[in-house]
Amino acid sequence: MKSTLDRRTFVKLTASASGALIAGVYLQSCESEMIPAAIHEFSPLIKIDTDGWVTLIAKNPEIGQGIKTALPMIIAEELGADWDKVKVVQGDFDEAYEEQWAGGSYAIVLNWDLMRTAAAKVRHVLLQAASKKMNKKVSELSTIKGKVLHSKSGEAMPFETLLHEASKLPLPEEVEFKPTDSFEIVGKNTSQVDLQQLVTGKTKFSIDVKLPEMVYATVLKNPVFEGGVGSFDDTEARMVNGVIDIVELDNTAYGGRLLGANSPNFVNGIAVLANSTWSAFQGARKLEVVWDTSGTRKENTDGIFERFHSQLTNTTIERKDGDIHRARKAEASNFEAVYQVPFLAHIPMEPMNCTVDFRADLCEVWAPTQNPKALQEGLIKLFGLKPEQIKIHLPRIGGAFGRRYYVDYAMDTAILSKKIGKPVKLTWTREEDIQHDWYRPASVQKMVASLDESGMVTGWQHILANASRKTCLGREGRPAGTEIDEYEFPAGFVPDLQFEYGHVMSDVPLGQWRAVGLSATVFAIHSFLSELAILHNMDPIDYFLKFLGPARMVPVVGDYEFDAGRLIEVVQKVRHNSNWDIPLPKGQGRGFAATKLSGSFVAEVVTVSVDENENVTILRVDAVVDCGIVVNPSGAKAQVEGGILEGLSAALYGEVTVKNGAAEQSNFHDYRWIRMDEVPEIHVEFVANNLPPRGLGEPPLPPAAPALANAIFAASGKRIRKLPIL
Amino acid sequence: MPSYTLTINAVKRTVSADPDTPLLWILRDTLGLTGTKYGCGKGICGTCTVHYNGNAVRSCALPITSVLEGNIVTIEGLSEKGNHSVQQAWMKLDVPQCGYCQSGQIMAAADLLSKNENPTDKDINVAMQGVLCRCGTYSRIRKAIHLAANKQNK
Numbered sequence: 080m081k082s083t084l085d086r087r088t089f090v091k092l093t094a095s096a097s098g099a100l101i102a103g104v105y106l107q108s109c110e111s112e113m114i115p116a117a118i119h120e121f122s123p124l125i126k127i128d129t130d131g132w133v134t135l136i137a138k139n140p141e142i143g144q145g146i147k148t149a150l151p152m153i154i155a156e157e158l159g160a161d162w163d164k165v166k167v168v169q170g171d172f173d174e175a176y177e178e179q180w181a182g183g184s185y186a187i188v189l190n191w192d193l194m195r196t197a198a199a200k201v202r203h204v205l206l207q208a209a210s211k212k213m214n215k216k217v218s219e220l221s222t223i224k225g226k227v228l229h230s231k232s233g234e235a236m237p238f239e240t241l242l243h244e245a246s247k248l249p250l251p252e253e254v255e256f257k258p259t260d261s262f263e264i265v266g267k268n269t270s271q272v273d274l275q276q277l278v279t280g281k282t283k284f285s286i287d288v289k290l291p292e293m294v295y296a297t298v299l300k301n302p303v304f305e306g307g308v309g310s311f312d313d314t315e316a317r318m319v320n321g322v323i324d325i326v327e328l329d330n331t332a333y334g335g336r337l338l339g340a341n342s343p344n345f346v347n348g349i350a351v352l353a354n355s356t357w358s359a360f361q362g363a364r365k366l367e368v369v370w371d372t373s374g375t376r377k378e379n380t381d382g383i384f385e386r387f388h389s390q391l392t393n394t395t396i397e398r399k400d401g402d403i404h405r406a407r408k409a410e411a412s413n414f415e416a417v418y419q420v421p422f423l424a425h426i427p428m429e430p431m432n433c434t435v436d437f438r439a440d441l442c443e444v445w446a447p448t449q450n451p452k453a454l455q456e457g458l459i460k461l462f463g464l465k466p467e468q469i470k471i472h473l474p475r476i477g478g479a480f481g482r483r484y485y486v487d488y489a490m491d492t493a494i495l496s497k498k499i500g501k502p503v504k505l506t507w508t509r510e511e512d513i514q515h516d517w518y519r520p521a522s523v524q525k526m527v528a529s530l531d532e533s534g535m536v537t538g539w540q541h542i543l544a545n546a547s548r549k550t551c552l553g554r555e556g557r558p559a560g561t562e563i564d565e566y567e568f569p570a571g572f573v574p575d576l577q578f579e580y581g582h583v584m585s586d587v588p589l590g591q592w593r594a595v596g597l598s599a600t601v602f603a604i605h606s607f608l609s610e611l612a613i614l615h616n617m618d619p620i621d622y623f624l625k626f627l628g629p630a631r632m633v634p635v636v637g638d639y640e641f642d643a644g645r646l647i648e649v650v651q652k653v654r655h656n657s658n659w660d661i662p663l664p665k666g667q668g669r670g671f672a673a674t675k676l677s678g679s680f681v682a683e684v685v686t687v688s689v690d691e692n693e694n695v696t697i698l699r700v701d702a703v704v705d706c707g708i709v710v711n712p713s714g715a716k717a718q719v720e721g722g723i724l725e726g727l728s729a730a731l732y733g734e735v736t737v738k739n740g741a742a743e744q745s746n747f748h749d750y751r752w753i754r755m756d757e758v759p760e761i762h763v764e765f766v767a768n769n770l771p772p773r774g775l776g777e778p779p780l781p782p783a784a785p786a787l788a789n790a791i792f793a794a795s796g797k798r799i800r801k802l803p804i805l
Numbered sequence: 806m807p808s809y810t811l812t813i814n815a816v817k818r819t820v821s822a823d824p825d826t827p828l829l830w831i832l833r834d835t836l837g838l839t840g841t842k843y844g845c846g847k848g849i850c851g852t853c854t855v856h857y858n859g860n861a862v863r864s865c866a867l868p869i870t871s872v873l874e875g876n877i878v879t880i881e882g883l884s885e886k887g888n889h890s891v892q893q894a895w896m897k898l899d900v901p902q903c904g905y906c907q908s909g910q911i912m913a914a915a916d917l918l919s920k921n922e923n924p925t926d927k928d929i930n931v932a933m934q935g936v937l938c939r940c941g942t943y944s945r946i947r948k949a950i951h952l953a954a955n956k957q958n959k
Contacts, residue, residue, distance in 0.1 A: 143903025143940045270899045277904040278895045278911060279887040280840020280880030287839035295834065320806060320823050357830035360846070428844055428852055428905040428939045477842070477905025478939045509845045713899045717942070721902055724941030747849040747937060756930035758943040 119242045121201040122250070123175045124154060124194075131225055131239040133160045137167050137272070138176035139186050140449050142479035143721075144776045145714030146186045148271045150194055152711055156264040157198035157257055159222025160238075167272040172451035172471035181449040182484055182591065184677035184774025187710060191772055199254035201245075208244035209236050223263065259708060259769045268713040273475060285447040285474040288434040290502040294323060296495055297359040297506055300348035300515050301370040302741035304378075304586040305336075307347040309371035316351060316365040321358030325366070326350045326498060328491060333461050337553040338490070342453040343588070344461075345487040346515055350495055356506050363508070376586045377740040383546070383585060384419065387523040390544035390581030391417075397557070398565040401575035403529070406538025410529040413538075416610055418526070418603040419801040421734040423519035423592055424512075424742075424750055429477020431488035431507040437496035442469050444493070447476040449483040457486050458493060480725070481591035485517050510745045517552075517590025518735055520545050520562065524603040529575070534615030536626060539573040543600065544581030548589035558582045562596050568604060568675065571633040571641055572626065587737060593725060594777040597676055598784075602730075602802065605672035605785035610798065619671050619789060620654050646675060648766060649682040649703040656764060657684035657701035666690065667698070668793025672782035677774025679706035680766075683723065685786040686759075689795040695804065697727060697759040697787065702779060704763065707770035719763045719779040726783025728753040734803045809869055813838070814882025822869050829853045829864040832879060840880035840908045844937070851936030854909035854916075855879045861916035863935075880908035883915060891915045894953035902940035909936045914950050923954050 116128035126134040135154050141147035151167045154160075170176055178189045202222050209227035210217045213234060220227050226235040259265075276282040301307060313325040328348045330336060338344045351362035407413055434445040442464055448454050451471045458469050476483065488507060496503040507515075522545035529538030547558035554560070559580035567578055592598060612622030630644030650673055654660070659669060666688050673682035686699040700723050709715045732751040736743045744750040788799040806821040811828075813836065820835050827846075832838040832855070841864055844852030848866030855864045858875035883889050891914045901907045910933070917924055917932035924932070929950050938946070 143901075143905075145902070268899075270896065271901070273904065274896055274899060274901070275887060277901045277907055278892045279883075280838075280908045282904060283839065284842075284905060286843065287833075289837065289839075355826075355830055355834040356843070357826050357834070426939060428842070428850070428903065428937070430843065476903065478903040480939075506843070509847075717899070717902055717940075717945070720944055721941035724943070728941075746847055747845050748847065752937060752939065753941070753943075754935075754937060755933040755943050755946070758941075758947075761944055 119246045121204070121246070122197050123173070124197050125158065125201050127238050127242055129239050129242060131237055132164055132166055133158065133225065133238070134166045134168055136170040136176070138170040138179050139190070140181045140451065140473050140476055141169065142181050142449060142476040142483070144181065144186070144718060145271055145711060146181065147273065148269060149187060149710045149714060150190055151272070152264050152269055153191060153194040154198040156262055157195040158202050159224070161225035162264050162269070164225055169473055169475070172455060172473060174466070179451060181479060182481070183595070184777040187772045188678060188774055195256050196254055199256055200250040203251045203254060204245040204248040205238060205241050207248050208241040211244065212236060212241065265708065265710050266712070269711045271714065282475055284429055284477050285434065285445050286429055286432045286477070286506060288445045288474065288504060290434065290436055293434070293502040293504055294352050294499060295354065295356045295359050295506070296350050296352045296503050297356070297363050297508060298328065298348045298350045298491055298511060299363045299366055299368065300346050300511060301372070302514050303370060303372045303375050304588055304740055305375045306370050306372040306740070308349060309369040311349060311369065312367040315367065316362040319358055319362045319365055321354040322351060322362040323354060324352040324499065325362070326352065326495060328494060338457045338460055340554045341552050342457060343485050343487050343517065343552065345490040350491065352495065352499060352503070360508060372740065375740050378586060378737050379739065380736040383521065383587070383737065384523060386583045387521070387544040387581070390583050391523060391525050391542050394542055394544070394579035394581045395557070395559065396577060397559045397563060397580050398570060398576065398578040400570070400573070400577070403538045403540050403575045403577045406529040406575035410537055411532045412530050413527060414530060414611060414614060415525065415527040416607055416800060418524045418606060420522055420599045420602055421802060422521045422587060422737070423729055423733045424516045424735050424744065425480045425482035425592060426513065426750060426752065427478030427480055427482055430509055430512045432505060433489040433492040434502065434504040435489070435492040435496040436502035437493055440468070442493065444470065444489065445472045445474055446489045447474065447479070447483055448486055448489060449479050450486065454486045454489050457490055461490060461493065462497065480593045482516060484591050509747070513744055513746065513750055514742045515588070517588045519592030519598060520548050520589045522562065522599050524600065526603055526607040528607070528611055530611065534611070534617060536573055536611065538575040539569060540577045540579070541567065541603070542579040542581065544583060546583045546585035546587060546589060548591065550582070550584070551589040563600055564596070565636050566639070567600055569626070571635040572628070586740060593722070594676060594780040597674060597781040598729070601672065601674050601781035602784045602788070605782065606788050606800065609670065609785070609789040609792070613792070620650060620659060623671070623673070624650060641675065645680045645705050646673060649673065649680045649705050652703040652764060652766065653682040653684050653701050656703060656762060657686065659684060666794060668790045668795070670786045670789025670791070670793055672785035672789065674778060674781045676778040676781065679704060679773045679775060679778040681778045681782055683782040683786045685783065685790040687787065687790040687794050689791055693795065693797070695791060697757070699760045699762070701762045702764070703766065704775070704779065705766035705768070706773045706775050706778070707768060708772040709765050710772050712765065715765065715775055716763050718775045720761050722777065722779030723761060723783045724753055724758065726780040727787055730784035730787050730802055731805050732803050809873060811869070811872060811877060812875070813877045814879060815876070824870045825868045827865050828855070828867045828869055828872050828877070831869055832864060838879050838881055842905055842908060844906065851913060852906045852909040854912040854936060856912060856916060859919065861913050880912060883911065889915060890953040890956050891918065891949070894949040894956065897952060898945050898949045900942055900945040900949050902942050906936060906938045910938065910946055914946070914953070917950065918953060918957060922958055924950060
């Protein structure tokens, strides 16, 4: 297989044409003993030393999705390295790495060819060097477990014996990839590279950074969205032991709320600087603040949803196939239903924090960010720095879920460090974290179907009304873009189809949340499809399969086609795995839903029991996933389980409500999430194929909520159209 | 500020602090034992779990003055070489996702197994439901506790 991405994409990653020798560098092994070795750098991502250790840079932010293990596995595979002699080092932010962000389940999608190409180029020069030394044809050589092997003779040469010669050779322009059926590392259960550090508490998250002279800080912000600081009395706060200074953060001095599209600036507030986190927290509690709420909307949840409901009849058309009105007149019956989902917080376990050492020559940052490029751009915009004056370290991140796509907390920190001329570690309290999130947008969705005499859909209308995260984040284009767009399912499957969007303005800060728009739309789509099935006394899976029609490529938009066959396969498999066709006792029920996201196909069945008091117990979840090649089955299964539990947690409990313009929730006591005693059995199967690997962080999430709602209906006859359930 | 002497991971440490300072911040900011994490500051999420006199406690809600008399064990002191049966089981099953809550999970699990060498699923629910995992590693945590119990009982 040849690399299909254009050369420009790879030019930086493979720019170092030969393995530059870094003499006298000490390489730290996993056991922390110091190994003296000469290291040859073949590419920004790949170094090999004379003791045979291969050092790979993990370039993307690790937020718990396992990318720090998965990307190096891909490099090691293509290189033919011995995984037991691979050392993985987290890369700092570096333009040379490219695509260095976590979002949209794109890391594997965007880096599969990129990692393989970088590695195949290095393999090429190792083979060339070996060919000369062994006097064998390159075509008869391969790499395996850190050696170049001549399989005919069994002769082998370890990489470390080839470094000198290989490093003098130019890296090739074009490469051939290893055939996927020869994989030795990709596809094998592989423990994450930080595992031992994690279970012994040694991993340094961003919140654990400590620098000489470092000052600790926290912030207090106006709980009312879009509000500011009026006046404040800090007399008491300054009397708290350890408090050093109190600083007002005023973002109007830095251009207002938005740094740029998709990248909100910080929110106005008051920062407390102290000699410990606890002193900073105590100082913040003692601040007496009169908040300025002039010009804010002072919204309430009920009012927001009322406006969403009214906007269902004042919409823009986002996609129009055929004519839904024609379908409506001609067909035997029409059916409609309205669904509602709430605002959701992200609540990563590691609260927002950042450490910045803003020196005259260099602004050095340790940030838990999914989006280091936005952080760099923010620093450039706020302080007029040049890229070379900024260094961004990317420590392991304690969860993100979309929250850390925005860099507001890092901007807070940089401003404070610059102001006081010392390193600052800023830690938000959990309360600030929940009250100043960029929430998953709430929405109201109206679904209308026209049905023929057999109950099948010929007309489909999906209207979504909400406040758009796109508008909130200052991105160009139609506000609908992040909420419902022309790619939404079932575009292409129904002849008369229309998607509409009703846009409402709100002060509630909005942003990406795992699975983005699909976390809301799939709930409406699959609840509705199950309702249609039941209306016609059909089994929901039978109905869905009939709805999909035969396995084929379905044109959706431009060149983009939906592979119905891959979706049908996961649906049929989950039907089998979940014992769907075996009846359950009274009070129990199964529900089904499926989706395609980031190129992956997922079908899920949730089994529940509902007692006479309407208490819901989730008994079991079955998921079947087709994400192409599974790079690391251990990490992949974890992503599926985690995505399902996140979808179920949100469906059961997740809700941020707004009163007088402020979030009513403030900590885990009133923002409930699933705990050990509520976790069902989860069975996961991956479809085995050799298709290119696709995203996995998000795809398992959206089907969980509708599958749960459909199961509750099957068990109790109660239809859930509004989330959260409890 | 008054001065206090604590016994942490079998070592006596003397620190200056306000009497209401939670143990969590003494561990993290004063002593550099950052394996114990801040999650909620209210004793709700369990991320800050340590052992005090052999019991799992929430260090974010315990003032320093309440832990002067006994032994405090943090994740850094749970075992000498990271080889406590719970840590080994965690490694065997590749439990963590983001990893942030895992010190708290491991300390809670070690506490459970020290008192109940063969916990049922129900026992695990009771002991572990106080420690929140946002990534959803619960299924592997449950399996790892059973695995550690089986190893201990051999």
